[in-house]
Amino acid sequence: MVQYKLHYFNxxxxxxxxxxxxxxxxxxxxxxxxxxEEWPTIKSSMPxxxxxxxEVDGVKLCQSGAISRYLxxxxxxxxxSEMEKYWVDAFREAMEDIGKxxxxxxxxxxxxxxxxxQFFEETGPDGLKQLEKLYREYNDGASFLVGEELxxxxxxxxxxxxxxxxxxxxxxxxxxxLVALDRRLREIxxxxxxIERRPQSEF
Amino acid sequence: MVQYKLHYFNxxxxxxxxxxxxxxxxxxxxxxxxxxEEWPTIKSSMPxxxxxxxEVDGVKLCQSGAISRYLxxxxxxxxxSEMEKYWVDAFREAMEDIGKxxxxxxxxxxxxxxxxxQFFEETGPDGLKQLEKLYREYNDGASFLVGEELxxxxxxxxxxxxxxxxxxxxxxxxxxxLVALDRRLREIxxxxxxIERRPQSEF
Numbered sequence: 001m002v003q004y005k006l007h008y009f010n011x012x013x014x015x016x017x018x019x020x021x022x023x024x025x026x027x028x029x030x031x032x033x034x035x036x037e038e039w040p041t042i043k044s045s046m047p048x049x050x051x052x053x054x055e056v057d058g059v060k061l062c063q064s065g066a067i068s069r070y071l072x073x074x075x076x077x078x079x080x081s082e083m084e085k086y087w088v089d090a091f092r093e094a095m096e097d098i099g100k101x102x103x104x105x106x107x108x109x110x111x112x113x114x115x116x117x118q119f120f121e122e123t124g125p126d127g128l129k130q131l132e133k134l135y136r137e138y139n140d141g142a143s144f145l146v147g148e149e150l151x152x153x154x155x156x157x158x159x160x161x162x163x164x165x166x167x168x169x170x171x172x173x174x175x176x177x178l179v180a181l182d183r184r185l186r187e188i189x190x191x192x193x194x195i196e197r198r199p200q201s202e203f
Numbered sequence: 204m205v206q207y208k209l210h211y212f213n214x215x216x217x218x219x220x221x222x223x224x225x226x227x228x229x230x231x232x233x234x235x236x237x238x239x240e241e242w243p244t245i246k247s248s249m250p251x252x253x254x255x256x257x258e259v260d261g262v263k264l265c266q267s268g269a270i271s272r273y274l275x276x277x278x279x280x281x282x283x284s285e286m287e288k289y290w291v292d293a294f295r296e297a298m299e300d301i302g303k304x305x306x307x308x309x310x311x312x313x314x315x316x317x318x319x320x321q322f323f324e325e326t327g328p329d330g331l332k333q334l335e336k337l338y339r340e341y342n343d344g345a346s347f348l349v350g351e352e353l354x355x356x357x358x359x360x361x362x363x364x365x366x367x368x369x370x371x372x373x374x375x376x377x378x379x380x381l382v383a384l385d386r387r388l389r390e391i392x393x394x395x396x397x398i399e400r401r402p403q404s405e406f
Contacts, residue, residue: 048337049333061293063292063293063297064296065292066292067293069288069292070289070292073285073288074285085276086270087269089269089272089273090264090266093268093269094251094266130251134250137250
């Protein structure tokens with residue numbers, strides 16, 4: 001059996017989709033959480049000096065999107081046909097685009113407050129409405145974002161919803177079909193159990 | 204035969220990797236270039252209101268990364284094994300990360316000039332050195348970024364190099380193995396001919 005060790009901070013962040021793949025597939029992994037204090041001493045041992053890093057039988061893989069795509073292929077979570085695979089990727093990229101609009105790296109506090117307001121009132125809800133529209137038009141509000149079975153697009157959606165709701169709890173109020181999707185996905189037994197037992201963290 | 208129509212502005216930008224896949228695979232496509240004046244009247248007919256959009260026998264696909272991954276799968280440019288596929292994705296994501304550090308969306312001119320300087324002197328070259336290190340360690344400076352054949356990682360690299368060199372011509376001076384890779388890739392006959400005949404554009 002392949003031995004997986006996941007290295008990341010004590011947070012959901014860019015590692016949670018990877019964890020959710022293991023959880024959904026029922027595959028064991030070691031969930032190593034590095035403190036901010038330890039990180040500087042470990043950084044140089046990680047490819048590109050970043051985390052998450054997934055060790056696969058001792059080989060260190062970096063880049064969260066590439067890791068989750070690799071694992072999704074291993075565990076049948078990438079979509080059934082070439083066209084489903086495309087849609088899985090397209091939904092992932094659309095969520096990434098919305099997330100990117102949040103002003104994480106803005107250092108000027110006043111400017112940041114203004115950009116956050118703009119995100120919460122305009123770009124965030126607008127992006128969510130576009131995402132919901134794509135879901136309705138493409139998959140007619142089906143049980144999953146793509147096709148008729150769980151894919152990594154849904155797992156990415158859970159992590160994306162966690163991220164946005166931590167910033168503003170009611171940000172999904174304008175997109176009822178996405179709220180319903182989120183609720184359904186969180187009722188999947190493996191996922192539900194993981195959300196209940198995972199370590200609490202700020203991000 | 205599948206009919207492909209690519210819709211984008213008259214620029215390389217987020218469409219060039221898609222064009223390079225068609226070129227490398229020797230597949231015909233209609234290269235539709237929309238002017239800034241036409242765009243507002245067309246925007247609402249495009250999924251997510253964005254371009255590039257690829258029409259595949261009349262079905263409109265959005266999100267450049269998802270489109271290029273789909274096409275790369277069709278034309279055998281995604282890597283031979285699951286592990287090669289992972290590396291193709293990882294290199295793509297690493298280049299995306301470097302590009303993201305350029306302050307495109309900064310509106311304050313003074314701040315932008317400062318952030319550009321920082322990108323050209325620090326974050327840009329640092330990112331390129333890390334990328335070169337990954338290439339050396341993983342593929343030992345082989346003819347291609349991943350494995351022994353051309354993949355979409357190489358095509359992404361060509362587009363990435365075009366983008367960075369348009370910002371600062373000598374930005375690759377610090378990474379000789381990447382300069383050599385870039386030169387080799389541009390000598391591939393189909394690619395060389397495309398670079399010579401493609402429309403000139405600012406971005």
